[in-house]
Amino acid sequence: MPDITLPIRTERLILRRFEGRDLDAFHGYHSMPETARFLPGPAKTYTQSMERVGKYANFVFEKEGDWVCLAIEAKGSAGLLGEMVLKWLPGRGQGEAGWTLAPGARGKGYATEAAEGVLKLGFEELGFHRIEARLDELNTASAVLCERLGMRLEARLVDKWHYKGQWATELVYSILEKEWRTRG
Ligand SMILES: CC(C)(COP(=O)(O)OP(=O)(O)OC[C@H]1O[C@@H](n2cnc3c(N)ncnc32)[C@H](O)[C@@H]1OP(=O)(O)O)[C@@H](O)C(=O)NCCC(=O)NCCS
Structure with a gap:
């Protein structure tokens, strides 16, 4: 592939490869405990942010198991607003999407718009059959985003993870290519 x-x-955004110039903005929101609340691991140190941006800038997306993290930028205004992840899961035509926005970029529909761009990439360019999203049940902003994208709630896995000092129930949302194609 x-x-x-x-x-x-x-309409309003550009999703592109990460670059070194994104580091300070990336660290700005990933160093916040509030951003890390529903992500694996604690708020990032500067060294961890450097490692992440370096990895994201140099991605290879060629086979199952590969994944990409794209920088989100507003058209006509350079500067990192957040990121979108697309993983190519093992198994025929399977993908997983993920998202994070800087706090100042939330509440404007940017995550919905960027996620639609990533679903389009997965279904129309990569030929995926199904794309899922996995999230902590307490992450209501993320669940609302899944529903806004037309994803179906497929599973509720009680106490699936233990992180941030407590058990977490995982929700699995998904959308099939035919649902994407025929959505309203
Ligand atoms: C999950 C996350 C990306 C959702 O961000 P978000 O800003 O709520 O989602 P969107 O960018 O799509 O914005 C939707 C909001 O913008 C509003 N909005 C304003 N203008 C809009 C427009 N032109 N188009 C669409 N929505 C618009 C919507 O009404 C909605 O507001 P509401 O939630 O009060 O109803 C964000 O909360 C986040 O980064 N969280 C931290 C990281 C994280 O937890 N990631 C997920 C791990 S599973």
Whole structure:
């Protein structure tokens, strides 16, 4: 399968490969405990942010098990707003999406718009059959986003993880290519 075509352009956004210049903005929101609340691991140190941005800048997306993390930028205004992840899961045509926005970029529909760009990439360019999202049940902003995207709640896995000092119930949302194609 070919590598992906970047940048992805939506109505208001550009999704592109990470660059070194994104580091300070990335660290700005990933060093906040509030951003880390529903992500694996604690708020990032500067060294961890450097490692992440370096890894994201140099991604290879060619086979099952590969994943990409794309920088989200507003059209006409350079600067990192957040990131979208797409994983190519093992098994035929399976993907997983994930998202994080800087606090100042939330509440404007940017995550919905960027996620739609990533679903389009997965279904229309990569030929995926099904894309899922996995989240902590307490992460209501993320669950609302899944529903706004037309994803179905498929599973509720009680006490599936233990992180941030407590058990967490995992919700699995998904959407099939035919549902994406025929959504309203
Ligand atoms: C999950 C997360 C990305 C959701 O962000 P979000 O800002 O709520 O989602 P969107 O960017 O799609 O914005 C939707 C909101 O913008 C509003 N909005 C404003 N203008 C809009 C527009 N032009 N189009 C669509 N929505 C618009 C919507 O009404 C909605 O507001 P509401 O939630 O009060 O109803 C964000 O909370 C986040 O980064 N959390 C921390 C990291 C995290 O937990 N990641 C997920 C791990 S599973």
